[in-house]
Amino acid sequence: MITAIQTINLTKKYRTRTAVNALNMTVFQGELFSLLGVNGAGKTTTIKMLSCVLSPTSGNAVLLGDSIISNPHSVKNKINISPQETAVARNLSVRENLEMIAGIYGNDKTTAQSKADTLMSLFGLTKAAKDKTKILSGGMQRRLSIAMALITEPKILFLDEPTLGLDVLARRELWAVIEKLKGKTTIILTTHYMEEAEALSDRIGIMSNGELKAVGTVTELMLQTNTNSLENAFIALAAEMGE
Amino acid sequence: MKTRAFAVRNRKELLRDPLNLAFALGFPLVVLFLLSALQANIPEPIFPITTLAPGITVFGLSFISLFSGMLIAKDRSTLFLVRLMASPLTATGFIIGYIMPIIPMAIGQSAICLIAALFLGLNLSINVLLVLIVFLPAVLLFIGIGLLAGTLLNDKLVGGICGALLTNLSAWLSGTWFDLDLVGGTFKSVAYLLPFVHAVDAGKATLAGNYALIFPHLLWVTGYAIVILTIAITVFRLKMKNATI
Numbered sequence: 001m002i003t004a005i006q007t008i009n010l011t012k013k014y015r016t017r018t019a020v021n022a023l024n025m026t027v028f029q030g031e032l033f034s035l036l037g038v039n040g041a042g043k044t045t046t047i048k049m050l051s052c053v054l055s056p057t058s059g060n061a062v063l064l065g066d067s068i069i070s071n072p073h074s075v076k077n078k079i080n081i082s083p084q085e086t087a088v089a090r091n092l093s094v095r096e097n098l099e100m101i102a103g104i105y106g107n108d109k110t111t112a113q114s115k116a117d118t119l120m121s122l123f124g125l126t127k128a129a130k131d132k133t134k135i136l137s138g139g140m141q142r143r144l145s146i147a148m149a150l151i152t153e154p155k156i157l158f159l160d161e162p163t164l165g166l167d168v169l170a171r172r173e174l175w176a177v178i179e180k181l182k183g184k185t186t187i188i189l190t191t192h193y194m195e196e197a198e199a200l201s202d203r204i205g206i207m208s209n210g211e212l213k214a215v216g217t218v219t220e221l222m223l224q225t226n227t228n229s230l231e232n233a234f235i236a237l238a239a240e241m242g243e
Numbered sequence: 244m245k246t247r248a249f250a251v252r253n254r255k256e257l258l259r260d261p262l263n264l265a266f267a268l269g270f271p272l273v274v275l276f277l278l279s280a281l282q283a284n285i286p287e288p289i290f291p292i293t294t295l296a297p298g299i300t301v302f303g304l305s306f307i308s309l310f311s312g313m314l315i316a317k318d319r320s321t322l323f324l325v326r327l328m329a330s331p332l333t334a335t336g337f338i339i340g341y342i343m344p345i346i347p348m349a350i351g352q353s354a355i356c357l358i359a360a361l362f363l364g365l366n367l368s369i370n371v372l373l374v375l376i377v378f379l380p381a382v383l384l385f386i387g388i389g390l391l392a393g394t395l396l397n398d399k400l401v402g403g404i405c406g407a408l409l410t411n412l413s414a415w416l417s418g419t420w421f422d423l424d425l426v427g428g429t430f431k432s433v434a435y436l437l438p439f440v441h442a443v444d445a446g447k448a449t450l451a452g453n454y455a456l457i458f459p460h461l462l463w464v465t466g467y468a469i470v471i472l473t474i475a476i477t478v479f480r481l482k483m484k485n486a487t488i
Contacts, residue, residue, distance in 0.1 A: 051329040054486040073331060081329040083322040089252055091259040096252070103248025104330050132259075148326070158329075 139170030249340035271303035296360035297446025298419025315393025
C-alpha cells in the first residue's frame with residue numbers, strides 16, 4: 001500500500017492549550033480514513049494543518065511526498081477541502097461557484113465549464129445550475145460545497161463534518177456520493193456520527209485531547225475494547241482517555 | 244488566471260448585493276439632489292455645485308470601504324476563506340483579487356456622481372474627467388480602509404466602523420456640508436490633518452482649473468493612501484501567515 005499522508009509528531013499549541021499533541025498517523029492512498037472525537041478533540045485543527053491552512057507549532061506531515069512545512073504550494077495543488085460549514089459564495093450561482101474554484105486552481109474557462117458540468121451531474125445539481133446558492137436547501141449547499149472540493153480532482157480530499165446539520169435523507173444522499181469516491185481519492189473525514197464512520201470508513205482514528213488514542217477498522221476497535229458496536233468502542237476509549 | 248477567477252467572484256458578489264448598489268450609488272445621488280434643491284431656494288451660495296460635486300463623490304467613496312470591508316469580513320466569518328486558504332492562491336493573489344474589482348466600481352461610482360452634477364449645473368469640461376484621475380488616490384485610500392477593517396473586524400463591526408463612523412467622518416470633516424472656516428479652530432485643524440477635506444479640495448481645484456493647488460492636497464491623500472494600504476496589506480499577510488484571519 002502506498003502512503004498518502006504521514007504525520008510525524010504533528011503538534012499545534014496555542015498559548016494555554018495544546019490542540020494537537022505529537023500526532024503520528026499514516027493514511028494510505030485511496031483509503032477513507034475517519035477521525036472521530038468529541039468537540040475540541042483536535043480533528044479540525046489536524047485537518048487545517050494537513051491542508052496548509054494552519055502552521056504546526058512543531059512536527060511535520062508529508063502528503064504524497066511533499067512536506068506541509070517546506071513545500072506547502074505543492075501540497076495545495078494536490079488537495080482540497082470541504083470545510084465544516086458550508087463554504088460557498090452566496091451570491092454566485094451553482095455553476096459560477098464551481099467554475100470559480102476550478103479557475104483558482106488554474107483551469108482555463110473551457111476546462112472549468114466542462115468540469116462543472118460533470119460535477120453538477122454527479123451531485124444532482126444540474127437543474128439548479130443557474131440558481132444562486134443562497135436560495136438552495138442546506139443539503140444542496142453541502143453537496144455543492146463538496147463538489148467544489150472535487151472539481152480540482154484532488155488526490156487527497158478533506159471532509160470536515162460533511163453531513164453536520166443535514167436531515168437523514170440528505171445525509172444518505174451524501175453518503176452515496178462519498179461512497180463513489182472511495183478507492184479513487186484518499187479521503188480524510190471528520191464526523192460526530194458513529195454510523196457515518198462505520199458505513200463509510202476503511203479505518204478510523206479516535207482522537208481525544210489532541211492525541212490519537214486508537215486506530216483501526218471498526219472490527220479491530222471493537223475487539224480492542226471488547227465491545228459489540230463502534231459507539232460502545234468509542235465510549236470505552238473516551239472513558240479510558242478521561243481517566 | 245487564479246487571481247482573476249477570485250477577482251471575478253468578488254466583483255459579482257459586490258454587484259449582486261442590492262444594498263451595495265442602493266447605498267453606493269443611490270444614497271450619494273439623493274444627497275446631491277437634495278442639497279442642490281436646497282441651494283436653489285436660498286440666495287447665498289452655501290452648496291455650490293463645484294463644492295458639492297467633489298464633496299458628494301468623496302462621501303460616496305466611503306461606502307466603497309464599507310462594501311469591501313464587509314465582503315472580506317463575511318468571507319472570514321463563513322469559513323469561505325478557509326477553502327480559499329487551502330487553495331494555491333497566494334497572499335498577493337488574495338489582496339489583488341479583493342482590490343482589483345473594487346477600483347473600477349469606485350471610479351464608476353465617482354463618474355456617475357459627476358455626471359449627475361452636470362445635470363445640476365456643473366460645467367462640462369476636461370476638468371471633470373481630470374477629477375476622476377485626481378480622485379484615484381482617494382479611491383485607493385478608501386479601498387485600503389475597507390481591506391484593513393475587513394481583515395481585523397467582524398462584519399457587524401465593519402458595518403459600525405465603516406458604515407457609520409467613516410461615512411460621517413468623511414462627510415462632516417470634508418468641508419462639503421459647511422465651510423470649515425465657519426467653525427474654524429481645532430475642528431478645522433483636525434479636518435486638515437485628515438485626508439477627506441484634502442480630497443475634496445483637490446477635486447475643487449481641478450474643477451476650477453487651479454492645477455497648482457491640486458498637488459499639495461493630493462500629497463496628503465496619496466500619503467494617507469500609501470500608509471493605510473501598506474498597513475492593510477501587511478496585516479492581511481500576517482494574519483494569513485499565522486492563519487488567524
